[in-house]
Amino acid sequence: MTPLLVAVGAALGAPLRYLVDRAVQARHDTVFPWGTLIVNIAGCALLGFLAALPAGKGAMALAGTGFCGALTTYSTFGYETLRLAEEGARMFALFNAAASIAAGLAAAYCGLALAEALTA
Structure with a gap:
């Protein structure tokens, strides 16, 4: 059952990632x-x-592993950072790496803090 939940979550997260990525890039x-x-x-x-939520294994498989795993993309981040460096946009590559790590950690912390505040 767990692999099915991961697959369903990924089937929702991957197209959303693509659509959001294209919409944001079209504006910049x-x-x-x-x-x-x-x-x-x-x-x-x-x-x-x-x-931070008291969710069961099924919910985390669906939403955490499946949806969030497909929504986020380390491989595309790595490829795009390398592409920027190879094309001579080294400052953009450095900024992308630093911003992705710092903002990702900060966002995870904020999400955790929000969930803890809502469930307290």
């Missing part, structure tokens, strides 16, 4: 991968929130 005329940064930060916040 830059080589910087804003869309990927936004979905990764949002996914970190949601996963932090979910981790």
